[in-house]
Amino acid sequence: MALARVAEAVILGWGWRKRLIALAAGASGALALPPLDLWPVIVVPMTNAVWLIDGAVGISAWSRFRAAFAAGWWWGFGFFIAGLWWLGAAFLVEADKFAWAMPLGVVALPAFLALFPAFAFGFARLAWPRGAGRILVLAAMLALSEWLRGHVLTGFPWNVYGMMLAGEIHLAQAAALIGLYGLTLFAVAIGAAPAVLGTARTASGSRLPLLLAFVALAGLFAFGLWRMPDAPSPLVAGVKLRLMQPNLPQDAKFNSNSGAAILERYLELSDRATSPTTPGLQGVTHLIWPESAFPFLLGRTPGALSRIGAALPPDVTLVTGAARAGEMLPGESRPPIYNAIQVVNDEGVILASYDKVHLVPFGEYLPPILDRLIRGVGLSQFVAIPGGFAAGSARTQLAIKGLPTAAPLICYEAVFPGEVAARGPRAGFFLNLTNDGWFGQTSGPYQHFAQARLRSIEEGLPLVRVANTGISAVVDAYGRTVASLPLGVEGVLDSGLPRAGPVTPYGRLGDSIFAGLLLLFLAFSRFRAHD
Numbered sequence: 001m002a003l004a005r006v007a008e009a010v011i012l013g014w015g016w017r018k019r020l021i022a023l024a025a026g027a028s029g030a031l032a033l034p035p036l037d038l039w040p041v042i043v044v045p046m047t048n049a050v051w052l053i054d055g056a057v058g059i060s061a062w063s064r065f066r067a068a069f070a071a072g073w074w075w076g077f078g079f080f081i082a083g084l085w086w087l088g089a090a091f092l093v094e095a096d097k098f099a100w101a102m103p104l105g106v107v108a109l110p111a112f113l114a115l116f117p118a119f120a121f122g123f124a125r126l127a128w129p130r131g132a133g134r135i136l137v138l139a140a141m142l143a144l145s146e147w148l149r150g151h152v153l154t155g156f157p158w159n160v161y162g163m164m165l166a167g168e169i170h171l172a173q174a175a176a177l178i179g180l181y182g183l184t185l186f187a188v189a190i191g192a193a194p195a196v197l198g199t200a201r202t203a204s205g206s207r208l209p210l211l212l213a214f215v216a217l218a219g220l221f222a223f224g225l226w227r228m229p230d231a232p233s234p235l236v237a238g239v240k241l242r243l244m245q246p247n248l249p250q251d252a253k254f255n256s257n258s259g260a261a262i263l264e265r266y267l268e269l270s271d272r273a274t275s276p277t278t279p280g281l282q283g284v285t286h287l288i289w290p291e292s293a294f295p296f297l298l299g300r301t302p303g304a305l306s307r308i309g310a311a312l313p314p315d316v317t318l319v320t321g322a323a324r325a326g327e328m329l330p331g332e333s334r335p336p337i338y339n340a341i342q343v344v345n346d347e348g349v350i351l352a353s354y355d356k357v358h359l360v361p362f363g364e365y366l367p368p369i370l371d372r373l374i375r376g377v378g379l380s381q382f383v384a385i386p387g388g389f390a391a392g393s394a395r396t397q398l399a400i401k402g403l404p405t406a407a408p409l410i411c412y413e414a415v416f417p418g419e420v421a422a423r424g425p426r427a428g429f430f431l432n433l434t435n436d437g438w439f440g441q442t443s444g445p446y447q448h449f450a451q452a453r454l455r456s457i458e459e460g461l462p463l464v465r466v467a468n469t470g471i472s473a474v475v476d477a478y479g480r481t482v483a484s485l486p487l488g489v490e491g492v493l494d495s496g497l498p499r500a501g502p503v504t505p506y507g508r509l510g511d512s513i514f515a516g517l518l519l520l521f522l523a524f525s526r527f528r529a530h531d
Helices: 002-012 015-032 039-054 061-092 095-113 115-126 133-149 175-192 195-199 203-227 256-270 302-311 368-376 411-415 444-459 505-509 512-524
Strands: 241-245 286-288 317-325 337-344 350-355 406-410 429-434 463-467 472-475 481-485 491-495
Touching: 002 015, 002 039, 002 195, 015 039, 015 061, 039 061, 039 115, 039 133, 039 175, 039 195, 061 095, 061 115, 061 444, 095 115, 115 133, 133 175, 133 512, 175 203, 175 444, 175 505, 175 512, 195 203, 241 256, 241 463, 241 472, 256 302, 256 491, 302 337, 317 429, 337 406, 406 411, 411 429, 411 444, 429 444, 444 463, 444 472, 444 505, 472 491, 481 491, 505 512
Parallel strands: 241 286, 286 317, 406 429, 429 463
Antiparallel strands: 241 491, 317 337, 337 350, 463 472, 472 481
């Protein structure tokens, strides 16, 4: 049997041959991620993961752990290199300043992230049963490692393995019940099930795991069909949103000398006619601009606020990303600077603000000692603020006149399942302002949008997403795109606001359902089928 020969080659592989197999198998998983979303490809990385652990042999538990750990590291390194290669584009925006750091983003970060699947492989090997049970052990250990990756050292839950299934809208609906990490359990188990075809001693030993994988996949799809209504989501009455996507080059966006020109460009673009019946901002209730829209502090630039107030028709509210200065603290030489969302009325008055809580390490802030070290040797960090941005004190909701209460998410904050909704009364929608212009025409912005969309499914809340270079979109509570502007396009988008859906089980219980499934997978892994 051809598959048996492939399994034998992987299991018996050694040295650099085994490392290359693991690297290639892991890298293939990126094909199942946006923008390709070839979700059936999950079979390749997950099936090979089983065989790689099968081949982690040794005379002691420690030696078997080390062998599996090494295979898992190469497997993970391949996955993260292939899934995060686009990070290199950010270092080329101002290559004279940041090219020195490119190896940190495209090699060192994947090398570090690969430690998580490495430990998952190692601990899976210690509990490795014979037969089909090992599929469930692998799923449990990889899902647990992904949960840890999303939380350790502030977390980096980008391209969690469950995203391999999330590109198919019906399969993604399961996130409303079990969340991204629960989806990861099923993605790994379904993808790994064919491994038994290459190693089972009897035909009956290979049929049951495949049958269960098919039933699980069909069940996920059927749940999605049942959950999603056929009719479009109803809209909030009296709301007409205008999303402005300027597609501004990243090097111009942070040029302090371009502030006035950038503001005029935003105002001109925002006032474009979108149809013969909608000239300019006529009929619009809320105008929304992307993250970090200006190379100046909006709240400390009265001329800009006056210009905005003069340009807004009566009763039109602007919601925009902007840097915000906080109160000066005793003993400090400058006020804290926040990456914020600000609400501006038609008189040019800032009515409300939200400060980003979950900052991007090394991108938006550095520990003071590292900041001094980098500047001491004449290098720069991405944010041209000594020490970077300050973090907001707490995740809060944002009150905007004429809209349901918003759950604001600035850029990176949208990738954290279970952390996107503030405590207290439920918000009416997610407001995600972002700037993916650092990453150009790569897969990064597609991945970012897909993760934000999955938050809508998990929580049952619509999403309004405005990005500098795209993808800007309005998404309903089931993850269906109502309207969108593609990546790399300048334009405006008019849309209504979908109503919130019912509270989801995941919205109520968070990752507790995932924890229960994790224990069930480990418990059932001890039952042995004929192999």
